[in-house]
Amino acid sequence: LRVVVDLYVNRLEMMQHLLNVTLDDGLIFGHAQQVQRRLRTVVLPYTVFAAPPPNTSVTANATNSWAAQVFRECATSHTASVAAHGMTLTSSECLLVQAVQETMREICRVVTKVWASGMMTGIDPLYPPEQRPEADSDHTRTLLGEWKEGVTQLIPWLDWSVWVKCRPACGFEVTKSSSCL
Numbered sequence: 001l002r003v004v005v006d007l008y009v010n011r012l013e014m015m016q017h018l019l020n021v022t023l024d025d026g027l028i029f030g031h032a033q034q035v036q037r038r039l040r041t042v043v044l045p046y047t048v049f050a051a052p053p054p055n056t057s058v059t060a061n062a063t064n065s066w067a068a069q070v071f072r073e074c075a076t077s078h079t080a081s082v083a084a085h086g087m088t089l090t091s092s093e094c095l096l097v098q099a100v101q102e103t104m105r106e107i108c109r110v111v112t113k114v115w116a117s118g119m120m121t122g123i124d125p126l127y128p129p130e131q132r133p134e135a136d137s138d139h140t141r142t143l144l145g146e147w148k149e150g151v152t153q154l155i156p157w158l159d160w161s162v163w164v165k166c167r168p169a170c171g172f173e174v175t176k177s178s179s180c181l
Helices: 002-017 025-044 066-076 080-084 090-121 137-158
Strands: none
Touching: 002 025, 002 090, 002 137, 025 066, 025 090, 025 137, 066 090, 090 137
């Protein structure tokens, strides 16, 4: 589980930070593209380039079924070898594997859903510019709100201890033995 925490803790925290920024309409699309670039780095190892999103409207493909393989690869990447090798595990090991599977499934569900919605609406900078829909600040703001909701619900669900921090952060004069909470 430590590998999963180390892999996603900073990325999810950065996503939460980026999604909590308030911007003027003129800057919203560029900011959404910045968020989308961050998302792409999270899903890139699991992306199947042979299965890109179809060139159809968002409503025609609202399920984002084309992204299912990305989700599947992401959700099973850390535990697939355990199942593939048919290892005999103790009950404690089974519990740990199940915890990693459920954690990865939830992280990947949220991240893939957010990334896929950005791809389908043309926010991803890799989306062909000639096929990109007209930038609509209201639609982009709504989409960023949906992304924020997903990430904001994911972080407390994960409830990782590394996120227990003083906000605002403690000053340098506060030592680890001092309490700033």
